Amino acid sequence: MKYDIQDLLIDVIEESLKGLGMSMSVRPAYLDLPGDPRFGDLSTNIALQLSKQVSRPPRDIASDMVAAIKKRLAESPAGVLVEDIRIEGPGFINFYLSPNYFYSEILEIVRTQGEALKSAKGKSLPVLIEFVSANPTGALSVAHARQAAVGDALASILDFMGFKVTREYYLNDEGNQINILGNSVELRMKELAGEKIDFPEDHYQGDYIYDIAKVAKAGLPQGIELRDFAAGFILDVIRKELDDFGVKFDSWYSQKELGKRGLIEDALDYLKKQGFVYTEDGATWFKSTQFGDDKDRVVIKSDGAYTYLAPDIAYHREKYRRGFKWLINFWGPDHHGYINRLKAAVEALGNPKDSLSIIIVQLATIYRDGKQLHMSTRKGQYITLREVLDEVGKDAARFFFMMRRTASHLDFDLDIAKKHSSENPVYYVQYAHARICSILKNSPAASGACDIDLSVLKEKEELALLKKIWQFYSVLDICLATQDPYMLTVYLQALAESFHKFYDLHRVLGTDDKLTRARVTLIEAVKIVIASGLGLLGVSRPESM
RNA sequence: GCGCCUGUAGCGCAACGGAUAGCGCACUAGCCUCCGGAGCUAGUGGUGUGGGUUCGAUUCCCACCAGGCGCACCA
Numbered sequence: 188m189k190y191d192i193q194d195l196l197i198d199v200i201e202e203s204l205k206g207l208g209m210s211m212s213v214r215p216a217y218l219d220l221p222g223d224p225r226f227g228d229l230s231t232n233i234a235l236q237l238s239k240q241v242s243r244p245p246r247d248i249a250s251d252m253v254a255a256i257k258k259r260l261a262e263s264p265a266g267v268l269v270e271d272i273r274i275e276g277p278g279f280i281n282f283y284l285s286p287n288y289f290y291s292e293i294l295e296i297v298r299t300q301g302e303a304l305k306s307a308k309g310k311s312l313p314v315l316i317e318f319v320s321a322n323p324t325g326a327l328s329v330a331h332a333r334q335a336a337v338g339d340a341l342a343s344i345l346d347f348m349g350f351k352v353t354r355e356y357y358l359n360d361e362g363n364q365i366n367i368l369g370n371s372v373e374l375r376m377k378e379l380a381g382e383k384i385d386f387p388e389d390h391y392q393g394d395y396i397y398d399i400a401k402v403a404k405a406g407l408p409q410g411i412e413l414r415d416f417a418a419g420f421i422l423d424v425i426r427k428e429l430d431d432f433g434v435k436f437d438s439w440y441s442q443k444e445l446g447k448r449g450l451i452e453d454a455l456d457y458l459k460k461q462g463f464v465y466t467e468d469g470a471t472w473f474k475s476t477q478f479g480d481d482k483d484r485v486v487i488k489s490d491g492a493y494t495y496l497a498p499d500i501a502y503h504r505e506k507y508r509r510g511f512k513w514l515i516n517f518w519g520p521d522h523h524g525y526i527n528r529l530k531a532a533v534e535a536l537g538n539p540k541d542s543l544s545i546i547i548v549q550l551a552t553i554y555r556d557g558k559q560l561h562m563s564t565r566k567g568q569y570i571t572l573r574e575v576l577d578e579v580g581k582d583a584a585r586f587f588f589m590m591r592r593t594a595s596h597l598d599f600d601l602d603i604a605k606k607h608s609s610e611n612p613v614y615y616v617q618y619a620h621a622r623i624c625s626i627l628k629n630s631p632a633a634s635g636a637c638d639i640d641l642s643v644l645k646e647k648e649e650l651a652l653l654k655k656i657w658q659f660y661s662v663l664d665i666c667l668a669t670q671d672p673y674m675l676t677v678y679l680q681a682l683a684e685s686f687h688k689f690y691d692l693h694r695v696l697g698t699d700d701k702l703t704r705a706r707v708t709l710i711e712a713v714k715i716v717i718a719s720g721l722g723l724l725g726v727s728r729p730e731s732m
Numbered sequence: 733g734c735g736c737c738u739g740u741a742g743c744g745c746a747a748c749g750g751a752u753a754g755c756g757c758a759c760u761a762g763c764c765u766c767c768g769g770a771g772c773u774a775g776u777g778g779u780g781u782g783g784g785u786u787c788g789a790u791u792c793c794c795a796c797c798a799g800g801c802g803c804a805c806c807a
Contacts, residue, residue, distance in 0.1 A: 219748065232750060238787065245787075276751045277787070322807070364807055470805055481734090488805040495807050523736055524803055549737065550801070591745080594737065596800065598744075603757095611770085612756080618770050626767050665748080677746075680755085691763090691772040732770070 191306075193218060193661070195265050196229060196282060203255035209237055209248075220661055227273065227281030228654060234278040245278025253280060289653040290641035293712045296656070301715040304659060308667070309350030315506050316342045318517035319429070320357040323422040324368045325393060330519050332432065332572040333597065334548045336588035336725065338517045339434045340672035343723045348663055353511070356436045357502065360418055361443045362495070367391065368421075369414025375400035395421075428572050433581055433725045442498050445505070451493060454501035454536075455486060463535045473500070478531035500532045507538055515544045515670060523547055546670055551588065551597040579604040582726045586613040586676060589724060593671045612680050616717060617729055619683035623714040624730040626695050630707050643705045648689040652709060655685040659716050672724060679720045686713050 197218055204210055211233060221230040234249035241248065253272050260266040268288035273281050295303040318338030321331045339354065346352040359365070371390040375397050378384045386392075399420050407416050429436070445451060455471070458464045463474045469489035473496065476483050486497040506514050514533075518525070526545050533543045553560045553570050560570055575584050583604040590612065591597045603611055644653065662678040695706040718728045 217748085219750095221751085222747065222754080223751075226751065230750090235750080235787070279751070324807095359807065362807065468805085472805095485805045490805080492805085494805065520736075520801055521803095522807095523801085526736095547736075552800090592737095596738065600744085603744095606770095614770055615756095618768085622768055622771080629767060668748085677755095684755090687771055688773095690767085691769095694767065696767045731768085 191660075192265065192268060192284065192288065193229065195263070196269075199256055199259050199263065200231065200233065200252070203252055203259055204233075206255050207251055209241060211237060211240075220658060221279075221281065224651065224654070226275060226279065227271075228284040229282040231280050231282075232278075234274075234280060238278070246274055249274040249278045249280050256280075286642070286644075286650065286653070289650075289657055290644070292657050293641060293653060293709060294639065296712045296715055297708050301719050304716065304719050305347055305349070306660070306663070307349040308664075309345060309348045311349065311351045312513060313351045313353070313511045314345055314513045314515060315353050315355055315509075315511040316345070316515045316517070317355045317357055317506075319434075320359070321425065322359045322364045323418040323425060324364050324391060325395065325421065327425055327428050327572040329551050329553060329570045329572065329575055329599070330548070332575060332584065333551050333588040334517045334519065335429060335432055335434045335572070336585045337546075337548055337593050337672060340585075340589060340675070340724045341515070341666070341670060343725070344663060344666050344672055344675070347719075347723060348667060350513075353438060354434075354436045355438045355440055358422070358439055358441045358443075360415070360422075360441050361446065365414050365418055368417050369412070371396050372399050372403060372417045373413055376404055379404060395424075428576075431576060431581070432572060433585070440502065442502070445498050445501050450505060451498050451501040454504045455497060457504070458500070458532075458535055461535060473528070473532065473535070475528045475531035475535075478534045480527040480531045484528045496528060496532070499529060500536070503529065503533055503543070504536050507536070507542075513542055513544070515546065517546050517548050520547050520549055544670055546593060548593050549596050551599045554598060554600045555602065575599075575601070582617070583611065583613045585725045586616075589672050589676050592669075592673050612676070613726065614732070616679045616683045616721065617726075617732060619686045620714060620717045620721070620728050621730060621732045622690065623686070623710045623717075626710060627707065627714070630696055630703075639704050639708050640701065641705045641708060643702050644709060646689075646693060648685075648692055649706075649709065652685050652689050652713065655682050656712050656716050659720070675720055675724060679717060679724075682713065682717060682720075686710070 200218065201211075217233050217236065218229055218231045221227060234245045234252060237243075237248055238245040253274060256272060260269055268285050269282055270285040271283040273283065275281050292303075316338055318334050319327070319331050321327055327335070342352045342354050367390055371386075374384050374386055374390070378386075379397070379400055399417050402420065403413060403416060407413065411419075455464060458473065463477065464486070465472055465474065470485045471487035472483045473486045474483055484496055485494050486500070487493055503514065516529075526547075529545070530540060530543055534540050553575070578601055579587075587599055587604050588597065604613075606614075644650070658678065659682075662674050665674045666672055693706070695710060696703060698706070721728050
């Protein structure tokens with residue numbers, strides 16, 4: 188991007204305030220895209236905010252501010268990009284940007300084939316995004332699927348914004364659940380051998396246990412225990428599922444290794460030295476209440492075994508030691524009660540509280556034929572990622588999982604996701620992309636961009652489309668601030684809509700040369716932004732459908 | 733009982749604390765001699781209840797009502 192006009196204006200506004208003897212930080216929240224295009228391209232309510240503080244009517248303050256801002260802008264190279272500043276309504280200051288600004292942004296996007304859309308805001312900060320991390324005891328469920336879609340998309344977005352992102356899967360490859368898995372397979376092997384067995388209810392009931400038992404019966408590799416073999420078997424399945432879903436992890440972190448390297452003991456020793464660990468009732472406790480948790484938490488049970496928290500503390504200690512400055516964890520809603528104790532641990536280890544972001548990914552309820560599908564992990568009856576993938580495909584699945592805020596429940600209607608019609612938002616967006624590709628294919632005018640004059644784009648729909656393209660930057664900022672790719676799905680639908688409206692009223696090809704070249708450039712920019720956006724979400728960008 | 737999420741049009745959803753609360757589906761009426769009709773245009777219709785904070789509340793706070801999920805020396 189040539190000018191980050193939003194940042195630039197925030198600076199100017201803050202300086203102007205200082206000059207007027209008022210001071211207030213103009214966080215991006217105070218300089219905003221107005222919902223309605225009639226109120227300009229950027230808008231600030233800061234005069235309204237200041238009104239009480241300085242006991243003056245908002246419009247008076249706004250009037251002083253506008254004068255000061257105009258003066259400063261006149262000295263700035265970007266001053267020409269602001270066409271008008273108006274005080275409107277109760278005291279909003281609305282900035283009307285020059286069409287030239289939008290033209291130059293569009294040219295830049297096309298000239299760089301989308302490179303200009305990227306930013307360096309992340310300043311190469313090392314971020315570790317941990318998600319899915321399902322126990323290798325069964326196939327991935329829809330809950331994991333949503334985590335996979337959201338986590339992967341946020342990782343892509345942060346990467347696009349200049350963070351140094353690592354995607355990690357934490358592998359619970361030892362502990363109770365793995366033991367139970369091993370037992371489950373062992374019992375099924377005996378059963379297959381004709382023995383009469385009593386299969387406990389808390390064991391894994393699914394048919395896949397038989398599959399593993401059959402393979403294991405043929406003989407295990409040297410030195411491999413049955414439970415590890417079983418976990419490895421399932422892990423291969425999980426990897427394949429994620430691969431087919433288009434999610435690639437940079438790193439798989441083994442809990443077992445953590446123990447082997449003595450890092451759990453190390454971490455607890457460290458906490459002990461800091462005075463955050465004590466013994467009571469034969470168990471060892473972490474003083475999490477000291478960091479805002481409701482009650483202290485056991486880390487070593489009275490039988491001598493670690494609770495889940497102990498390796499997790501060590502694991503997060505390692506994340507920081509490996510150099511990551513920002514940790515983002517995606518968890519299912521069942522882990523909600525676990526947030527405070529892990530945050531407490533991170534703080535006790537001497538890290539800033541807000542360097543750990545925990546995002547709860549709410550469950551998706553699956554509907555088929557208008558009816559909700561119920562699931563139960565214990566009985567081995569749950570909708571798997573594989574089933575959703577087979578039924579609706581990767582594109583629809585990924586897009587649908589992000590169509591609601593991550594923290595909100597999601598109703599996933601398989602029938603709609605399958606439809607190739609206007610009811611299906613994925614196809615609405617993809618259709619716009621395909622349509623543009625089709626036009627560009629028929630276009631004699633290669634865009635070439637550099638010497639193209641976009642100032643002939645004056646129609647209402649053209650200007651709306653220009654501005655909508657430009658809003659991509661703000662949408663990414665929102666995704667970063669909320670740590671949620673959700674807004675991107677909303678934006679892409681709006682962009683596609685804006686394009687379809689333009690297309691319906693104006694011809695791209697077959698008008699006069701100058702106009703055709705300008706419009707070809709415009710729609711190419713739309714194509715690039717849609718392609719970037721869909722790419723970040725992990726959805727394909729078909730050139731024809 | 734405690735915690736989290738959600739209550740907006742017939743249905744599914746949107747709106748950093750802002751300006752006349754938007755969109756899709758459905759329903760009604762239109763738009764293909766023309767770059768892809770998987771599209772576009774128009775019409776109908778709405779903030780769970782009661783307080784509070786604010787210049788301004790769908791949004792924040794409190795209480796209540798309704799729905800979903802979670803609450804271990806499980807992972």
